[in-house]
Amino acid sequence: MIATEDGHRVTPAELFFDLVFVYAITQVTALMAADPTPLRLVGAAVVLALLWWCWCCFAWLGNVVRADSGALFTVLVAVMAVLLAVSLTVPEVYADEPGGLPAPLVFVLCYGAVRLLHLVSYWISSPGDKALHASVRRTALLSVAPPFVLLLVGSALTGVTQILVWFGAVLIDYCGVYVTGSSGWRVTSPGHFAERHSLIVIIALGESIVAIGVGVSGLPVSAPVLAAAGAGLLVVAGLWRLYFRQLGESAEHRLATLTGDDRTRLARDVYTFLHLPLVAGVVLTALGMKKALHQIADSGHYDLSEPLHGVVAWALAGGVGVFLLAAAAILLRTDGQRSGVLITGGIGCLCAGAVVVLIPALLALVLLAAAVTGLAVLHGRKAGAAGAGHGEQAPEPFTEV
Structure with a gap:
């Protein structure tokens, strides 16, 4: 992977990556429009927060490693494929339709795959950066693993209970950033x-x-x-x-x-x-x-x-x-x-x-x-x-x- 420098700008590879997020946002709007109730708005906010976290992970990574380098671009394409699967499940994530794969479970498994790919990419991007590796370990243990378990539990539930469990996962994930600290991460x-x-x-x-x-x-x-x-x-x-x-x-x-x-x-x-x-x-x-x-x-x-x-x-x-x-x-x-x-x-x-x-x-x-x-x-x-x-x-x- 090729490290970036001060003055680095957005690459076409990152614009290509964003195309999947365009679709994801339209799916969140469709999720709300299908059943415009206060509960559905809260549920859509939870889904948007999870999707946003996926996007932010690679916005940070692309700031320290060139997204158009061979290794990272391969990772980005893989993440795009997983995010596309996530986006396809969004309209059914709270009202799973019979006859196909369980949409909530597919959503959670794909979300976990994105977070794992991000942490692994960060780890190998700077082999000698001990501070970064320590932050990656803390993030994995405190800010990724516990929320992922909650998301898995929530995928087996329905209605208000599912949304509350997933909302708890989002809170742990977002608050975990302050617990793990800023040391090791850089812009x-x-x-x-x-x-x-x-x-x-x-x-x-x-x-x-x-x-x-x-x-x-x-x-x-x-x-x-x-x-x-x-x-x-x-x-x-x-x-x-x-x-x-x-x-x-x-x-x-x-x-x-x-x-x-x-x-x-x-x-x-x-x-x-x-x-x-x-x-x-x-x-x-x-x-x-x-x-x-x-x-x-x-x-x-x-x-x-x-x-x-x-x-x-x-x-x-x-x-x-x-x-x-x-x-x-x-x-x-x-x-x-x-x-x-x-x-x-x-x-x-x-x-x-x-x-x-x-x-x-x-x-x-x-x-x-x-x-x-x-x-x-x-x-x-x-x-x-x-x-x-x-x-x-x-x-x-x-x-x-």
């Missing part, structure tokens, strides 16, 4: 690491645009449908602007100013952990837009005056709220800045479901587009004013705790 190229995660945000945003098309598939295109599609695109554009114009560069700059374990901890907190709710927020909004477009297009069963109902009504604006609060948390962890615009907007969107259930779906989508656009512009102006007030200098480093 060689901050630019590569930031770019890698920005691309996955693009994938999530792209899936939300796909959801618009899927929502109207097989239905006639009308003026309200075109208006709703345009409003949905404005929502996605607003989220894109918030991340790529006002968030991503600041996080990358901060990551580049740090070294050693301080850089590793920031990468862990900002990218591995806080980018998950960013992606989850987009997926939730995609669910809301998919259902809204379907309802607007299906004039034979719905009237244009009819609002969205239940979980779907909350997901439309609530997903944006999750995204905004995650963005505010990233700013706080990166630069120590508290964004009143993002926090207020996030809380407002989380509570907007109470209004969405009272107004027509098309109007709700148009109002959400206006709100996201306004928040993006307002936050950009405040950030620009703050930068001008400091002479356009880079923000002072935020003291690590």
